[in-house]
Structure formats: structure tokens, C-alpha cells
Amino acid sequence: MDKVIAHIDANKERYQKELFELLRIPSISADPDRAGDIRKAAEWTRDKLTAMGCEARLEETGGHPVVYGEWLKAEGKPTVLFYGHYDVQPPDPLDLWETPPFEPTVRGDNVFARGSADDKGQFLANVLGIEAFMQADGGPPCNVKFIIEGEEEVTSHNLEKWVGAHTDLLKCDHIVISDSAQFARGYPAICYGLRGICYMEVFLKGPAMDLHSGEFGGAVTNPCNALARIIAQLHDPETGKITIPGIYDDVVELTKEEREEFAKLPFDEPGYKKHLGVDALPGEQGFSVLERVWTRPTCDVNGITGGYTGKGAKTVIASEASAKISMRLVPNQDPDKIQQAFEDYIRTLCPPGVTVRFENHGKAKPALVPTDSPALSIARNALEKGFGNKTVLMRGGGSIPVVETFQDKLGVGSLLVGYGLPDDNLHSPNEKFSLEDYHRGIKTAAYLVDELAKAS
Amino acid sequence: MDKVIAHIDANKERYQKELFELLRIPSISADPDRAGDIRKAAEWTRDKLTAMGCEARLEETGGHPVVYGEWLKAEGKPTVLFYGHYDVQPPDPLDLWETPPFEPTVRGDNVFARGSADDKGQFLANVLGIEAFMQADGGPPCNVKFIIEGEEEVTSHNLEKWVGAHTDLLKCDHIVISDSAQFARGYPAICYGLRGICYMEVFLKGPAMDLHSGEFGGAVTNPCNALARIIAQLHDPETGKITIPGIYDDVVELTKEEREEFAKLPFDEPGYKKHLGVDALPGEQGFSVLERVWTRPTCDVNGITGGYTGKGAKTVIASEASAKISMRLVPNQDPDKIQQAFEDYIRTLCPPGVTVRFENHGKAKPALVPTDSPALSIARNALEKGFGNKTVLMRGGGSIPVVETFQDKLGVGSLLVGYGLPDDNLHSPNEKFSLEDYHRGIKTAAYLVDELAKAS
Numbered sequence: 064m065d066k067v068i069a070h071i072d073a074n075k076e077r078y079q080k081e082l083f084e085l086l087r088i089p090s091i092s093a094d095p096d097r098a099g100d101i102r103k104a105a106e107w108t109r110d111k112l113t114a115m116g117c118e119a120r121l122e123e124t125g126g127h128p129v130v131y132g133e134w135l136k137a138e139g140k141p142t143v144l145f146y147g148h149y150d151v152q153p154p155d156p157l158d159l160w161e162t163p164p165f166e167p168t169v170r171g172d173n174v175f176a177r178g179s180a181d182d183k184g185q186f187l188a189n190v191l192g193i194e195a196f197m198q199a200d201g202g203p204p205c206n207v208k209f210i211i212e213g214e215e216e217v218t219s220h221n222l223e224k225w226v227g228a229h230t231d232l233l234k235c236d237h238i239v240i241s242d243s244a245q246f247a248r249g250y251p252a253i254c255y256g257l258r259g260i261c262y263m264e265v266f267l268k269g270p271a272m273d274l275h276s277g278e279f280g281g282a283v284t285n286p287c288n289a290l291a292r293i294i295a296q297l298h299d300p301e302t303g304k305i306t307i308p309g310i311y312d313d314v315v316e317l318t319k320e321e322r323e324e325f326a327k328l329p330f331d332e333p334g335y336k337k338h339l340g341v342d343a344l345p346g347e348q349g350f351s352v353l354e355r356v357w358t359r360p361t362c363d364v365n366g367i368t369g370g371y372t373g374k375g376a377k378t379v380i381a382s383e384a385s386a387k388i389s390m391r392l393v394p395n396q397d398p399d400k401i402q403q404a405f406e407d408y409i410r411t412l413c414p415p416g417v418t419v420r421f422e423n424h425g426k427a428k429p430a431l432v433p434t435d436s437p438a439l440s441i442a443r444n445a446l447e448k449g450f451g452n453k454t455v456l457m458r459g460g461g462s463i464p465v466v467e468t469f470q471d472k473l474g475v476g477s478l479l480v481g482y483g484l485p486d487d488n489l490h491s492p493n494e495k496f497s498l499e500d501y502h503r504g505i506k507t508a509a510y511l512v513d514e515l516a517k518a519s
Numbered sequence: 520m521d522k523v524i525a526h527i528d529a530n531k532e533r534y535q536k537e538l539f540e541l542l543r544i545p546s547i548s549a550d551p552d553r554a555g556d557i558r559k560a561a562e563w564t565r566d567k568l569t570a571m572g573c574e575a576r577l578e579e580t581g582g583h584p585v586v587y588g589e590w591l592k593a594e595g596k597p598t599v600l601f602y603g604h605y606d607v608q609p610p611d612p613l614d615l616w617e618t619p620p621f622e623p624t625v626r627g628d629n630v631f632a633r634g635s636a637d638d639k640g641q642f643l644a645n646v647l648g649i650e651a652f653m654q655a656d657g658g659p660p661c662n663v664k665f666i667i668e669g670e671e672e673v674t675s676h677n678l679e680k681w682v683g684a685h686t687d688l689l690k691c692d693h694i695v696i697s698d699s700a701q702f703a704r705g706y707p708a709i710c711y712g713l714r715g716i717c718y719m720e721v722f723l724k725g726p727a728m729d730l731h732s733g734e735f736g737g738a739v740t741n742p743c744n745a746l747a748r749i750i751a752q753l754h755d756p757e758t759g760k761i762t763i764p765g766i767y768d769d770v771v772e773l774t775k776e777e778r779e780e781f782a783k784l785p786f787d788e789p790g791y792k793k794h795l796g797v798d799a800l801p802g803e804q805g806f807s808v809l810e811r812v813w814t815r816p817t818c819d820v821n822g823i824t825g826g827y828t829g830k831g832a833k834t835v836i837a838s839e840a841s842a843k844i845s846m847r848l849v850p851n852q853d854p855d856k857i858q859q860a861f862e863d864y865i866r867t868l869c870p871p872g873v874t875v876r877f878e879n880h881g882k883a884k885p886a887l888v889p890t891d892s893p894a895l896s897i898a899r900n901a902l903e904k905g906f907g908n909k910t911v912l913m914r915g916g917g918s919i920p921v922v923e924t925f926q927d928k929l930g931v932g933s934l935l936v937g938y939g940l941p942d943d944n945l946h947s948p949n950e951k952f953s954l955e956d957y958h959r960g961i962k963t964a965a966y967l968v969d970e971l972a973k974a975s
Contacts, residue, residue, distance in 0.1 A: 218832070258733060262832045271796025272615075275946050277714060277917025280819045280847050281802050281811035283795060287820035287842070288754070294744060295751030339739060340727025343871035346737050355737035363736045364743035365835050370822035371843060376674070376718045376880035378845060378917075379821050379946070386743070387827060389834060391736050415799035424832035461733025461834075490731050490835075 067509050070199035071192075075502055078191055079174075081111070082501065085149070085183050086167040086176040092127055092150035092217045101127045101213050104149040108211050111187075115194040116202070117209070122229075124221035127213030131232070134193070135206045141236035141519045142206040143512055145193075146465060146477070147186020148215035148242070151178035152490045159492035172497050179496035180487040185241040186211055188482055188501055192508025204516035208235055215242070215465075218425045223468045230472055237438055237515055238469050241504065243481030246328055246457050251450040251507075253442055254479035256357065256458035257466060259392035259429035261401045262365075264422040265290070265409060266385045273370075274380040284416025286384040287369040293412045294386060297362045303347040305362045305390075307408045310401065315394045315431070317358055325353050328455060338486060357458035361391040387424070391460065398426035427464035432476045441514045442478045449507025450500075480507065523965050526655035527648075531958055534647055535630075537567070538957065541605070541639050542623040542632040548583055548606035548673045557583045557669050560605040564667050567643075571650040572658070573665070578685075580677035583669030587688070590649070591662045597692035597975045598662040599968055601649075602921060602933070603642020604671035604698070607634035608946045615948035628953050635952035636943040641697040642667055644938055644957055648964025660972035664691055671698070671921075674881045679924045686928055693894055693971055694925050697960065699937030702784055702913050707906040707963075709898055710935035712813065712914035713922060715848035715885035717857045718821070720878040721746070721865060722841045729826075730836040740872025742840040743825040749868045750842060753818045759803040761818045761846075763864045766857065771850045771887070773814055781809050784911060794942055813914035817847040843880070847916065854882035883920035888932045897970045898934045905963025906956075936963065 090104035091097040105121055105128045112119035112132035119132035127150060135142070154164035154177045162168040164177035174184070189209075196203040210233070212222050226233060246252040269286035270279070299306055317325075330353055336344060346355045355361075369384025371377035390401055406421050413419045432439065434456055443454040459479070466477045482504035488494045546560035547553040561577055561584045568575035568588035575588035583606060591598070610620035610633045618624040620633035630640070645665075652659040666689070668678050682689060702708040725742035726735070755762055773781075786809055792800060802811045825840025827833035846857055862877050869875045888895065890912055899910040915935070922933045938960035944950045 260733070260834070262834070269797060272947055274795070275917065276817070276819050276821055276845060277716070277847060277915070278941070278945070279795075279812065280817040280845075280916060281815055282791075282800055282808050282916075283797060284799070284801055285819050287823050288750060291747040291750035291820065291823070291842075292754075292756065294747035298744070298748075300748065335738075339730070339735075341725060341739060341872050343740070344738055345740055345871050352738050356735065359737055361732070361736040363732050363741050363836055364747065364826060365732055365833060366826035366828045366837070367743050367747070367840065368824050368828040370820060372822045372824040376843065376845070377821060378716070378718070380819055381822070384823065386747075387832065389732060389736075389832070391733060415801050416797050459733070460736060461731065485734070489734070491728055 064513055067195050067199045068506060071195045071505050071509065078502065078505060079498060082174070082184055082187055083167040085187065086178055087165055089165045090150050090178070090213065091153050092214050093153050101150060105130050105213055108149050111190060112209060116197045122225065124225045126221040129213070129222065129225055130209065130211040132209040133207065134202065136202055137204060137206045137516070140205050140516050142208060142234065143237045143239060143515055144208040144210065144233060144235040145186070145189045146238060146240045147189065147211045148182045148213065149211050150213045150216050151181070151183070152216050156492065161493055169498070172499050173495040174498055175493055175495045177494050179494055180483040181489040181494065182215065182242045184496040184501050185482050185504060188504030189239065189241055189508040191505045193512065195505065195509050196512070203512045205512045207512065208233065219464050222465060226468050226472045233473055235473065235475060238475050238477040239511065240463065240466065240477050240479050241482055242463060243459055243479045244483035244485050244487065245481060246455050247331070248484060249452050250329065250455050251446045251452055252455045252457045252481060253439060253446065254457055254459045254481060255432040255434050255439065256394065257430045257463055258460055259396065259398055259427045260389055260462045261392060261398040261405070261426050262387070262389040262424040263402065263405055264385060264387045264424060266383060266420045267417045268383050269417045270380065270382050273382050276378040276380045279380055283380060284414055285380050286417050287381055289414050289417050290369065290384040290386055293409055294364060296412050303345065305360060307362070307404050309404050310360060313395045313397065314360065317354060322354065324456060325351065328353065328457070356460040358393050360393055360396060363389055365389050392429050394429045394431040396429060398428060402426065427462040428467040430466040430470065436476070437518060438478060438515070441518055442480055442511060445511035445514050446480055446507050448510045450503045480511070482507070520969055523651050523655045524962060527651045527961050527965065534958065534961065535954060538630070538640055538643055539623040541643065542634055543621055545621045546606050546634070546669065547609050548670050549609055557606060561586050561669055564605050567646060568665060572653045578681065580681045582677040585669070585678065585681055586665065586667040588665040589663065590658065592658055593660060593662045593972070596661050596972050598664060598690065599693045599695060599971055600664040600666065600689060600691035601642070601645045602694060602696045603645065603667045604638045604669065605667050606669045606672050607637065607639070608672050612948065617949055625954070628955050629951040630954055631949055631951045633950050635950055636939040637945040637950065638671065638698045640952040640957050641938050641960065644960030645695065645697055645964040647961045649968065651961065651965050652968070659968050661968045663968065664689065675920050678921060682924050682928045689929055691929065691931060694931050694933040695967065696919065696922065696933050696935050697938055698919060699915055699935050700939035700941050700943065701937060702911050703787070704940060705908050706785065706911050707902045707908055708911045708913045708937060709895060709902065710913055710915045710937060711888040711890050711895065712850065713886045713919055714916055715852065715854055715883045716845055716918045717848060717854040717861070717882050718843070718845040718880040719858065719861055720841060720843045720880060722839060722876045723873045724839050725873045726836065726838050729838050732834040732836045735836055739836060740870055741836050742873050743837055745870050745873050746825065746840040746842055749865055750820060752868050759801065761816060763818070763860050765860050766816060769851045769853065770816065773810060778810065780912060781807065784809065784913070812916040814849050816849055816852060819845055821845050848885050850885045850887040852885060854884060858882065883918040884923040886922040886926065892932070893974065894934060894971070897974055898936055898967060901967035901970050902936055902963050904966045906959045936967070938963070
């Protein structure tokens with residue numbers, strides 16, 4: 064291992080150069096006009112894998128291609144599958160970026176660019192950790208496979224099918240995903256739980272046309288007011304609990320040990336509030352902020368619109384109002400069951416004079432990895448070596464749908480080894496990634512395959 | 520009068536031609552790009568008044584000009600001031616118009632065009648009623664003044680000042696406004712009461728930036744959810760009453776006689792529901808639909824927006840959400856007092872984790888004209904003769920701020936003599952005006968000045 068680590072240290076500058084090359088490609092999966100850039104990023108990734116010695120190719124999926132690569136010359140050794148994504152979120156609003164999103168710029172220890180942390184910098188760290196073995200030691204001590212997809216930011220809708228159709232190709236012993244974050248600077252973390260999601264849109268239809276609010280105000284049910292009342296009734300104002308009947312039925316409650324572990328984490332509540340610019344963090348009673356974000360379901364409006372939203376005044380009663388409402392789900396909630404409970408409950412809340420219809424915009428199951436598995440311990444150790452700090456166990460509030468897909472189709476749980484930081488501005492302007500953590504991530508990937516091979 | 524009426528009947532075709540000329544000018548006051556068309560409509564109106572024998576001119580106001588015209592040769596006779604407006608609402612959404620909004624098109628008895636009923640057809644009827652006297656009888660039996668303004672659809676914000684600065688010029692005995700409607704086809708009506716308005720916008724600010732709803736959902740107060748809860752608390756769900764403390768304190772309750780009169784009106788509730796496309800008309804308990812629309816305050820959301828409102832899903836917690844909320848006010852409510860009560864109440868509803876700010880987008884006082892005045896009886900008679908049907912007394916749910924301005928600055932109440940119909944689609948696509956009612960309106964204007972002269 065020493066020569067591998069020395070090789071990594073000797074190539075620091077080249078690693079940055081390669082990351083910047085990839086960050087310059089605006090591979091925005093949500094934007095149809097960027098299809099060319101998406102393919103460019105896929106080809107860049109394939110060529111990188113090929114150049115370092117993998118067999119690599121683009122796999123067409125009906126959407127953006129999956130980059131698949133493999134190196135299977137470690138006979139009798141376990142196979143580690145690394146997952147990542149080369150697509151990025153749209154950079155809007157552009158005027159809030161201090162430097163252009165696709166011109167990687169170093170300030171302090173960080174590179175600022177869209178996709179730097181999510182997920183180009185993180186998946187590339189894993190690729191380069193394997194490359195170091197190839198260049199310094201003739202090859203890694205494990206077999207490795209890579210799936211780097213191009214639709215993660217648009218809910219990976221073609222990946223599940225592709226994985227299902229390629230279960231033999233993807234056979235593996237371990238899955239490593241680096242698309243999450245450390246708990247805080249100096250606290251590298253393994254994420255062992257993720258929330259799922261059920262994302263709904265509710266449309267309330269009242270009068271057949273927009274009405275003059277003077278001529279008709281008082282006569283009709285106003286869809287905007289009615290929608291507000293429905294949303295208000297989704298939570299109990301006293302306890303902060305969601306009121307959808309049955310929503311907590313399947314929730315796995317936290318163990319005493321988990322609560323104690325979470326309480327030990329150095330969560331900086333004043334700093335967190337300051338970062339968010341809020342003076343209070345209210346929420347479900349009886350749970351800490353971390354417990355709420357990691358282990359409790361939510362019911363958040365993600366968007367609402369109705370009536371006149373331009374400048375000044377228009378005296379109108381809207382014909383229709385709508386809200387996008389997503390529920391984050393926790394182990395052991397089932398998105399289909401929750402969707403049904405949500406729709407049933409809202410139908411009971413819908414007042415006379417309006418009608419309701421629904422659309423679903425996506426569902427993902429929550430994920431929970433056993434914290435006592437040998438692989439998890441190995442990943443903890445590797446991360447500790449790579450980062451030089453004790454690893455903590457945490458959960459995440461977001462969803463990585465592919466975790467559930469892998470569990471379901473391949474029968475393998477994922478190790479979520481995150482190299483980012485919680486303030487990396489994912490999906491926001493001025494996304495960043497620590498270049499030191501990038502380097503530590505490369506080392507972590509090397510230690511990880513080394514230890515997994517040793518344990519086999 | 521016989522020759523005047525005969526003259527009106529003989530000129531029916533020309534009247535339509537002139538109306539269509541005016542309707543073709545897209546004088547949209549809200550649209551800065553239409554300033555040229557606004558002026559064109561003002562000049563057309565001025566030229567019409569000049570051509571028929573008035574002294575007429577444009578009066579600059581700082582906004583769109585007021586057309587002022589006068590004919591003061593009926594010495595010793597009363598002066599009647601006619602008010603109207605040559606500006607129109609924007610025609611959007613254009614795709615819902617069956618024929619283009621500024622190409623007047625006749626279907627059945629109606630002309631379809633933006634501004635046909637609101638207010639070009641109605642004010643022109645009054646102008647042409649006076650013209651008929653000039654052409655058939657040497658001049659009207661009263662002195663007449665015209666104020667045709669260009670900012671009614673943008674809350675007449677320059678008119679109040681202009682009226683205040685020209686009280687001598689505008690001195691008069693009666694004011695006639697034709698900018699309302701009959702109660703129903705065959706039920707010509709005098710409107711003796713109007714609601715006022717207080718139009719607010721509420722902005723709720725939560726976190727400093729939009730947040731990922733996975734990473735932060737459960738930790739922060741979501742401004743969209745919080746806004747919905749605030750709006751929900753503006754009404755009592757059981758009684759439909761507004762919950763703003765003190766809001767009903769100054770409301771003049773309906774008399775037993777008024778309620779009886781309203782109940783006698785042939786309000787077609789099934790037809791009304793069918794026209795609006797709703798199956799129920801819920802509202803404040805203890806009041807009929809007409810009572811609610813004409814005599815009870817409202818608190819309606821006119822527009823709401825927050826978070827992601829594009830297609831599909833974005834997992835975001837918005838930094839800010841806002842709602843336009845207007846309260847229709849009834850005699851004797853004071854808009855300033857109501858604004859204060861609204862802001863005070865909402866501040867008490869604002870939960871921790873968000874802050875609130877307000878903007879006011881307009882205020883108008885309610886208006887109520889005594890139903891036992893001699894002028895009102897005369898207007899009833901004139902309308903009965905013009906329309907050949909018994910006149911009913913009604914109120915209106917909308918606001919005509921100028922009524923209060925005239926009362927305040929000139930000390931004269933207004934006669935609201937409406938020629939339109941309640942289903943004329945004002946402010947909506949496919950605005951229309953009955954050409955028969957246009958003709959009857961011209962006759963009504965002639966009868967009105969005749970009777971007002973006789974009574975003096």
C-alpha cells in the first residue's frame with residue numbers, strides 16, 4: 064500500500080487537472096439542449112476508464128447513456144462495484160454564482176463548479192483510487208466494476224430497468240457509492256440510512272374560468288384559499304406531526320443506542336441556523352434536528368401556484384390552484400401505500416365547490432444498511448485511514464433511489480462513503496468541493512479495495 | 520322626446536359602426552407598450568365629443584390622459600356629469616378567445632370584444648344619448664359634462680388628484696356612471712351600493728436560500744407550508760366568517776327590508792352555478808349568495824406563489840413564499856383600519872423560523888347611495904323607459920373607487936346606471952355586450968337628462 068499512497072500523493076496536480084476537465088463539461092441532464100454535453104461527459108468518463116486499463120463502454124438506456132467499466136483480473140477475489148453519476152443539476156439562478164458554474168475556480172481549499180461535489184469529484188476520486196493500483200502495483204487487489212450514470216439528477220428513471228436487465232453483468236460482492244457527505248469537516252462518515260420519497264402534485268379546480276373577485280368574491284369557493292386550508296391540515300400545529308392517517312404506522316422508531324450516537328455527534332446548531340439565516344428550527348416535537356432530518360417523515364410543499372403572480376394587483380379568483388408536495392419517507396414506509404393514504408386524506412379535506420386531482424412525480428423507497436456488517440466496519444476503517452480522522456455513523460435526509468434498486472435487483476447493500484461536506488451547496492449556486500477531501504477520497508478508495516481484498 | 524327617440528332608432532347602424540371603431544383600439548392601460556393606443560382611444564373620444572358639439576380636450580394627469588368635454592348652454596338647468604373609461608383590461612389568455620379581442624365580432628345579439636361592456640360600449644351609449652338631442656333637438660335639456668378616463672383598470676390612481684384639483688371645473692348636480700350591469704336580462708337595475716377593497720401582498724421569508732428538501736426537510740419552517748397555514752386561519756371553517764379581529768366591527772348590517780328586496784330578485788342559482796361550472800356555492804353562513812357578494816366583506820387569495828412551479832419535480836424548500844390577498848369591504852368599513860387589522864393579525868399567526876412583510880396594492884372605500892333620493896327615482900324611471908322593463912334596485916360586489924372620490928371632492932353621489940349583463944365576461948376572455956342593450960342604453964341616457972331637466 065505504501066507505494067500506492069505515495070503514487071497518489073505524487074499525482075495530486077494531475078488529479079486536479081483531470082477533475083477540472085470534467086467539470087468544464089456542462090452535462091445538465093434536465094436540459095434537452097445539453098444532450099451533446101451529456102454525451103461528451105459520458106465519453107470522457109469512458110475514455111478515462113479505458114486509459115487506466117478497464118474494459119469500458121457506453122450502454123444505451125433509452126435516456127442518457129450509462130458508462131460501464133470493469134477490471135476482473137483478481138481471480139478468486141471479491142468484486143467491488145462503484146456507482147456514481149456524471150450528470151449535474153441545472154446551475155440557475157446564474158446571477159448568484161460568484162464565478163461561472165462551468166469554469167472551475169479555486170478559492171481557498173475549494174474548487175467552485177457545478178457538479179464538483181455532486182458527483183463528479185466524488186466518483187472520480189474512486190476511479191483514481193483504482194487507477195493508482197494499476198499504475199503503482201499492476202492492478203487492484205479486488206475485481207472492480209463501475210457504473211457511472213447520466214440521469215441521477217432526473218430521478219435515474221432509466222437506470223432501474225437497465226440494472227434489472229443486466230444483473231449478471233453487475234454481479235458483485237460490495238457496492239460503494241460516494242454521493243453523500245462527511246458529517247462535518249474532520250468527521251468523515253458512513254451513511255447507513257437514507258430517506259425515501261413520494262412526490263405528489265395536487266390540483267384544485269374551482270370555477271370554470273378565472274373570476275372577478277368583486278363580482279364573485281363571497282359566492283364561490285376560492286381554490287387558492289381552499290388549497291391553503293388543505294395544506295394547513297397536513298400537520299398538527301401543536302406537535303408538528305403529519306396528520307395523514309396511518310403515515311407513522313410503518314415507521315421504524317429509533318433505538319435508544321441510535322439516539323445516543325446521534326446526540327454524541329458535534330452538531331453545531333447555532334452555526335447551522337446562521338448558515339440557513341433563520342432564528343429558529345421548529346419541527347416535530349420530541350425529536351432533535353438530526354433525528355428529524357434523518358429518521359422522521361416530512362410533508363413539505365416544494366412549490367405552490369395559483370391566480371395572479373405578476374407585479375401589482377389583479378382582482379381575480381383563480382379557476383385552479385396547485386401545489387407540489389413531497390413526503391420524505393423513512394424505513395419501513397412504503398411509497399405506494401403513502402401515496403394512497405395522502406390521496407385518500409386530501410379527498411376528505413376537499414371542500415364543496417372544488418374538485419381535486421393528483422399527479423405523482425416520483426417515488427423512492429427508504430434505505431437502511433445494517434450497522435453491524437463486516438463490510439461496513441471495513442469501510443469505516445478505510446475512511447479513517449484516508450481522512451486521518453475517526454469515522455462516524457450517520458444517516459442522510461435525502462434519497463438515492465439506486466440504493467434500493469441495487470438491493471432489490473442485485474441483492475447487495477450499498478456502502479455510502481461520502482467525501483463531500485454538508486455545506487457544499489449541492490443543487491444551489493456556488494457548489495464547491497474541497498480539493499483536500501478529493502485527495503483524501505482517492506486514498507480512501509485505495510484503502511477500501513485493499514481492506515476488502517484482505518478480508519475476503 | 521319623440522323625435523329624439525326616432526333619431527336614435529334611425530341611427531342604429533351608425534352607432535354600431537362607431538362603437539366598433541373604438542373597440543378596435545387596444546387601449547390596455549396596464550401595458551406600457553400600449554401607451555400609443557391609449558392616446559389614440561383618448562383622442563378618438565375627444566374628437567367624438569368635439570364633433571357632436573361639446574368643448575372637449577385631453578387633460579394630462581401624470582398618467583394616461585382624462586378626456587374632458589362639456590356643453591353648458593342650458594342656462595338655469597342642472598348639470599349632469601357622465602363618467603366612463605376608455606381603457607380596457609389586458610385580453611390574456613388570448614387562446615381562450617373565440618375571435619380576436621380587438622376585432623369586434625357579432626354573434627347573435629352580442630358584439631364580442633375586449634372593452635365592449637367594460638366600458639367603451641356603456642360610456643359611448645351615454646355620449647350618443649346626448650348627441651341625439653344635439654342632432655334632433657338643438658341640444659340637451661340639461662348642461663352636460665363628460666369625464667372619460669384612461670386608468671380605471673389600473674385603479675384610477677391619478678384621477679383622484681386630478682378631480683381634487685378641478686373641483687370648480689367639475690361642479691355638477693348629478694353624476695351618472697354606466698360601468699355596471701343589469702341584474703339579469705330583462706331586469707334593468709340601479710346599483711346603489713358598492714364594495715370597497717384593501718389589496719395586500721404578504722411575503723414570508725424563511726431560510727436565506729432555497730434548500731434541498733431531503734437534506735433540510737424537517738429541520739426548518741417551510742415558508743410555503745407556513746403561508747398556507749396563515750391563509751387557512753383567515754376564515755372560520757365552520758361559519759365561513761373572516762377571523763381577523765374587529766373586521767366586522769363597522770359593518771352596516773342589512774335591514775329587514777333590504778333582505779326582503781334581495782330575496783324577491785329572480786336570482787337563478789342553478790343557472791349561476793352552471794355558468795361558473797361549480798356544484799356548490801359555500802360561503803359565510805346565514806347569508807344568501809347575493810347578500811354575500813353585495814354586502815359582506817371577503818378575504819380572497821388573488822394569487823399565491825412559492826418554490827418550484829415548473830413542470831415535474833424539484834425537491835426544494837423555498838426561501839420565500841407570497842400571496843396576494845384582497846379584502847372586499849362593505850359600508851362602513853375603513854380600508855386603512857382594515858389594513859392595520861390584517862397586518863396585526865397575520866403577525867400573530869407568523870410561526871417561528873419565518874418573517875413576514877407586507878405591501879399594499881390599492882385601497883378603495885365602499886359606497887352606498889340613499890335609495891330614497893329623488894334623483895335615484897328619476898334614474899329608475901329613465902331606465903325603465905329605455906329598457907321597457909321595471910327597474911330593480913341592486914348592489915354590486917366590485918369597487919368603483921371614483922364613486923367615493925366624487926362624493927368626497929364634489930359632494931355629489933353617483934347614479935350607477937348599468938347597461939351590461941352579469942355574464943358579459945368582464946376581465947375574462949370573450950367579453951361581450953348586447954347590441955340591443957347598447958341601443959337601449961342610448962335611449963336611457965336621453966330619457967335621463969330629459970327627466971332630470973323636467974324635475975329641476
